[in-house]
Amino acid sequence: MSEIETMPQNASKRVFIKTYGCQMNVYDSDRMADALAPHGYMPTQEIGEADLVLLNTCHIREKASEKVFSELGRLKELQGEKRAAGGDMMIGVAGCVAQAEGEEIARRAPVVDLVFGPQAYHRLPDMLARAQSQRHMHPALKKAVIDTDFPEEDKFAHLPAARKEATIARGLTAFLTVQEGCDKFCSFCVVPYTRGAEVSRPVSQVLDEARRLVDAGVKEITLLGQNVNAYHGTDSAGRDIGLGELCYLLAEIPGLERLRYTTSHPRDMDDGLIAAHRDLPLLMPYLHLPVQSGSDRILKAMNRKHTAAEYLSLIERIKAARPDMALSGDFIVGFPGEADQDFEDTLTIIRETGYASAYSFKYSTRPGTPGANLGDQVPEEIKTERLYRLQELVNQQTTAFHASMVGKTLPVLVERVGRMPGQVGGRSPYLQAVHLEGATDLIGAIHQVEIIGTSTNSLVGRLVRSAAA
Numbered sequence: 001m002s003e004i005e006t007m008p009q010n011a012s013k014r015v016f017i018k019t020y021g022c023q024m025n026v027y028d029s030d031r032m033a034d035a036l037a038p039h040g041y042m043p044t045q046e047i048g049e050a051d052l053v054l055l056n057t058c059h060i061r062e063k064a065s066e067k068v069f070s071e072l073g074r075l076k077e078l079q080g081e082k083r084a085a086g087g088d089m090m091i092g093v094a095g096c097v098a099q100a101e102g103e104e105i106a107r108r109a110p111v112v113d114l115v116f117g118p119q120a121y122h123r124l125p126d127m128l129a130r131a132q133s134q135r136h137m138h139p140a141l142k143k144a145v146i147d148t149d150f151p152e153e154d155k156f157a158h159l160p161a162a163r164k165e166a167t168i169a170r171g172l173t174a175f176l177t178v179q180e181g182c183d184k185f186c187s188f189c190v191v192p193y194t195r196g197a198e199v200s201r202p203v204s205q206v207l208d209e210a211r212r213l214v215d216a217g218v219k220e221i222t223l224l225g226q227n228v229n230a231y232h233g234t235d236s237a238g239r240d241i242g243l244g245e246l247c248y249l250l251a252e253i254p255g256l257e258r259l260r261y262t263t264s265h266p267r268d269m270d271d272g273l274i275a276a277h278r279d280l281p282l283l284m285p286y287l288h289l290p291v292q293s294g295s296d297r298i299l300k301a302m303n304r305k306h307t308a309a310e311y312l313s314l315i316e317r318i319k320a321a322r323p324d325m326a327l328s329g330d331f332i333v334g335f336p337g338e339a340d341q342d343f344e345d346t347l348t349i350i351r352e353t354g355y356a357s358a359y360s361f362k363y364s365t366r367p368g369t370p371g372a373n374l375g376d377q378v379p380e381e382i383k384t385e386r387l388y389r390l391q392e393l394v395n396q397q398t399t400a401f402h403a404s405m406v407g408k409t410l411p412v413l414v415e416r417v418g419r420m421p422g423q424v425g426g427r428s429p430y431l432q433a434v435h436l437e438g439a440t441d442l443i444g445a446i447h448q449v450e451i452i453g454t455s456t457n458s459l460v461g462r463l464v465r466s467a468a469a
């Protein structure tokens with residue numbers, strides 16, 4: 001595409017995108033903005049000035065779809081106010097709720113103009129044009145444009161490259177989707193149904209996008225995928241490349257200083273990826289490796305395909321390769337049939353692993369998943385109590401992990417001005433927020449910072465040596 005073609009034809013319109021859920025949705029929202037820019041839509045943070053509002057929804061837990069319907073109720077009022085003032089606003093629902101409940105959304109909320117799933121983002125400009133032509137119809141005849149197909153064509157190949165100017169505005173760190181969908185079918189999870197089968201992007205596409213990001217000033221890339229370490233892209237010679245090998249290739253890009261990836265499944269943590277952690281200093285020592293439960297019985301019912309002991313021995317192998325590896329995880333409490341002893345086993349695996357951070361959730365039934373057909377539901381108050389106990393343990397571990405940094409000198413990628421005047425902020429290799437006194441010209445590079453204290457969720461540092469020194 002030439003420069004001219006990518007210029008907005010009419011840059012007077014504004015799109016407001018509200019993103020729910022995971023980092024993949026954050027990435028997808030940016031790509032939607034990129035796809036709309038050549039059609040005259042510039043992103044806005046002000047919903048009141050939007051000509052188009054897109055809700056990029058999440059379906060993973062709880063009553064996510066109900067949240068979407070109540071948001072749509074508010075948007076209907078806003079649309080009414082705009083129309084009364086002589087303006088207008090189109091409304092679209094994207095993401096996993098759209099994928100799971102497409103027709104239902106259009107039926108229950110006629111205010112919606114378009115509904116489209118994660119596989120359809122590259123067709124957004126076309127859908128928008130169709131929806132616009134519907135707006136002049138009588139309300140009784142007007143129909144939302146719905147696109148929730150899983151197409152044969154490759155979504156990634158059709159997405160526009162991130163615009164250079166947009167990438168700069170998005171900062172020093174960037175997400176890069178390398179894999180989408182999941183074939184694991186954990187019995188509690190909707191992802192295999194909403195995001196579809198596992199698909200990996202070809203190696204050359206990933207490397208091209210990474211180079212473009214680095215050219216635009218990005219220093220740290222986080223590779224994204226629902227099950228990112230199941231990545232198996234094809235290179236130009238037709239070879240199958242795993243995530244570990246992909247990391248070695250990315251490490252050769254001059255100017256790329258840090259690499260992360262998320263989210264991984266223990267079963268896909270292969271020797272190649274563990275070796276990459278041993279060999280590549282740019283691959284950051286922070287790994288999100290969810291185990292969900294410490295009970296073999298529950299792990300089996302969850303269809304996680306490994307035992308607690310296998311997880312622990314995997315952690316040992318990872319730490320042998322990269323001794324300072326910080327671990328993060330996800331836990332579900334109250335999976336159907338979870339007895340007191342199963343929950344105690346979960347606390348035990350947390351103690352034995354030692355987490356730098358962890359996310360934990362009460363089990364919630366997702367329609368259409370095998371878990372939805374299980375009896376023996378755990379009462380809500382027991383889930384609440386277990387979640388509380390689990391989070392207390394994890395919080396202790398997080399606090400101890402932060403405290404163990406005091407006195408160490410860490411490389412910190414300084415990314416932004418700090419909360420207080422005269423401060424800047426960034427991230428340690430272990431993904432901890434670090435604040436330090438310093439001038440704004442520190443922003444944009446990795447500096448050596450001595451950790452002198454901790455606060456609730458961050459570290460306090462002192463500049464030891466700037467990158468320029």
Ligand code: 5AD
Nearest residue numbers: 188189290330331361362363364366
């Ligand atoms: N109930 C509770 N938590 C869930 N997760 C996924 N599905 C459910 C569910 N039905 C959690 C898992 C997963 C994280 C992204 O969300 O812990 O790793």
Ligand code: SF4
Nearest residue numbers: 182184185186189191
């Ligand atoms: Fe869901 Fe399991 Fe796939 Fe993760 S690995 S996306 S929890 S099915």
